[in-house]
Amino acid sequence: MNTITLTPGQLSLSQLYDVWRHPVQLRLDASAIDGINASVACVNDSDAEGRTAYGINTGFGLLAQTRIADEDLQNLQRSLVLSHAAGVGDPLDDAMVRLIMVLKINSLARGFSGIRLSVIEALIALVNADVYPLIPAKGSVGASGDLAPLAHLSLTMLGEGSAVCDTHLPRPP
Template sequence: MTTLTICEAPLTLAQLRAVLDGPVTVSITHPAWTDVERGAATVAAIVAEGRTVYGVNTGFGLLANTNIAPQDLETLQKNLVLSHACGVGPLLPDAVTRLLMVLKIASLSRGASGIRRETLEALVALVNAGILPCIPSKGSVGASGDLAPLAHMSCILIGVGEARVDGQTLEAETALARAGLTPLTLGPKEGLALLNGTQCSTALALAGLFAAEAVFAAGLAAGALSVDALKGSDAPFDPRIHALRGQPGQIAVAAALRRLIDGSAIRDSHRDDCAKVQDPYSLRCQPQVMGAVL
């Protein structure tokens, strides 16, 4: 299982690929927790002082100018989550959901969203226990981000909806109990903090990127094997040739092919005292090789 420590530095593509590939254990550094607690204290001060701040003690959208009474702030955040949990269609793959959650944890850990430590700890506990909310793959709302998918993610925290655990689908409260959790009551602004963001879109984009990288890597391996099978030369991959072109991608691919072919016994078998001066010509002179390929 991959261990991932979230700190002030951005997550790398290699770390995010590991999250997509399998289960992960997440931890957050002390400085990051300090930032989270500072952000939560800022929101608490706003409420205590009676200041009016959008999303903390006002309505949303067209109701932005509507003040919400202190005793209704928890209901406001809960209703925000429930009203946006309106996705449809097949569920997101478990791997994408796990990556989405880790991206959300990384975003919230910066301390700029005003979320409380206990709420973020619950989200971390779900990931570490392999509890993945059931998130429909279609449907979102507005330009503020992936509101519907993130609402379904957030529903689990308040004991609503379903989650997948080891391939099983469980009711939210049952799934929470697996991680030693009980449903949370969201504090001021927490529903907004959980819903705003593009973590679903980012997770899907990363899944596509990593799949493309895997296909490309397979293509490089197949190309290197083909050169070996055809008793080809590695001279065309000489770095001096590709440096003349100056195309970074071409230079990188040539270097990768050289690494893959390096040490080939087949290549070494005709490195010395070989009459070949051009591979295509040599292939025409070796019909048995061409026949094997065709």
């Protein structure tokens, strides 16, 4: 099995083709960790200073000006994922889901999102264990068009949704 060391911004088309063709093992290059941690520190500092940050400690859309109580923030983030997991249709094939996962890991590893290293490591562990969330082929929300698919990808880490964990067995309907 091919091992790919993810160095943010250095993923080649050849490596992506390998990811699409067959399962791979991922490793995160140590050079990514400082940027990830600095981004998390920025979010933590903002919170510690009591600043309002859209989507981190506020509602969304019309509720963007509504500050969410600290004790409700975990539920806010969980509810956001659950509410956007609104795709329909047949699930994407494992190769496509694996490719989506690797691209998302590579993007998050650039250190611009404020996401914790442990979340990136959890996604890497899923790829390395050949665990692929079921992502419906149709339906999305938002201008970027990836909110619903990424919400379905994230459900697995919340203990929700469905995933394929033995690619030799039939997929669930």
